[in-house]
Amino acid sequence: MQYRQLGASDLEVSAISLGSWLTYGVGVEADKTRACLDRAFELGINLIDTANVYGRGAAETVLGEMLSGRPRDSYILATKVFFPMSDTDRGLSRAQIAKQIDASLKRLRTDHVDLYQCHRYDPETPLEETMEALSEVVRSGKTRYIGFSEWSPEQIEAAFAIPGVERFVSSQPQYSLLHSRPEQKVIPLSAANGVSQIVWSPLAQGVLSGKYAPGVKPPADSRAASDSMGNMIGGWMKPEILEAVQKLKPLAYEAGCSMSQFALAWVLREPNVASAIVGASRPEQLEENAAASGLVVDPALFAQAEAIVADVRRAR
Numbered sequence: 001m002q003y004r005q006l007g008a009s010d011l012e013v014s015a016i017s018l019g020s021w022l023t024y025g026v027g028v029e030a031d032k033t034r035a036c037l038d039r040a041f042e043l044g045i046n047l048i049d050t051a052n053v054y055g056r057g058a059a060e061t062v063l064g065e066m067l068s069g070r071p072r073d074s075y076i077l078a079t080k081v082f083f084p085m086s087d088t089d090r091g092l093s094r095a096q097i098a099k100q101i102d103a104s105l106k107r108l109r110t111d112h113v114d115l116y117q118c119h120r121y122d123p124e125t126p127l128e129e130t131m132e133a134l135s136e137v138v139r140s141g142k143t144r145y146i147g148f149s150e151w152s153p154e155q156i157e158a159a160f161a162i163p164g165v166e167r168f169v170s171s172q173p174q175y176s177l178l179h180s181r182p183e184q185k186v187i188p189l190s191a192a193n194g195v196s197q198i199v200w201s202p203l204a205q206g207v208l209s210g211k212y213a214p215g216v217k218p219p220a221d222s223r224a225a226s227d228s229m230g231n232m233i234g235g236w237m238k239p240e241i242l243e244a245v246q247k248l249k250p251l252a253y254e255a256g257c258s259m260s261q262f263a264l265a266w267v268l269r270e271p272n273v274a275s276a277i278v279g280a281s282r283p284e285q286l287e288e289n290a291a292a293s294g295l296v297v298d299p300a301l302f303a304q305a306e307a308i309v310a311d312v313r314r315a316r
Helices: 030-042 058-067 095-110 127-139 153-160 186-191 239-246 249-256 259-268 285-290 299-309
Strands: 004-007 012-014 016-019 047-049 076-081 113-116 143-148 170-172 194-198 273-278
Touching: 004 239, 004 273, 012 016, 012 058, 016 030, 030 058, 030 285, 058 076, 058 095, 058 194, 076 095, 095 113, 095 194, 095 285, 113 127, 113 170, 127 143, 127 153, 143 153, 186 194, 239 249, 239 285, 239 299, 249 259, 249 299, 259 285, 259 299
Parallel strands: 016 047, 016 273, 047 076, 076 113, 113 143, 143 170, 170 194, 194 273
Antiparallel strands: 004 012
């Protein structure tokens, strides 16, 4: 496992990280969750990413229980705030940030997280209020660093321009061979300001694993066939996308790796990417994905891959 510095922080995060969206505490049984966590640590994964809204606290609760026996300095813990936790609790106001960080810490059974991220931008709260509230969380020791997810370049620049507040060190965008929009503005802007990317959906919800063929029923144990998780993958299951992905298989074969490893290596070729978040319901999935760290692929193969998906990728 390779490790990369997270922006201007002193955190060294694993190139592959473990996420908990749609899985732990929600779609994956407790014994499988523990097996995946144990294997993640054995593989050298040290960054665990979650959010208060995942299962309305369920993911944090499960992780808190299963991480409680491990030394706190042996892993890097990241969570998020913004989405509704009740009919009245949502957003990035000072009151909500103060309330939600304490609730997250209680569920996670820890006195601090390493990274506290704005899950989205809150247009209903003045940005100055949000940044001051986040700064208070850092200065109180409840988080070491702060980050954001899916903010626009304009919103990011506005945050950088506020004086006297803590600086973001991470950005969490969707980024994959099929969704390259962050390359346009977010990555260059981040790189110039001490911010690294921790990317989500680097496998486009599993489509880039190559296991979904056009016109073929999804495997019974796949995310696309799951009642609890399948609704999030629908946009990627278009025939033209699946056909393009199938054409990537010879490239992965030539690179001597699996389709998933090829797609993850493509994401990690970007210097500003500190880590790629993967989900897992079985330890063997983590084993395959973790092997993408440090994988050397001929850039010419990546160029061919980009040409193949050019007409279907979401660069807009």
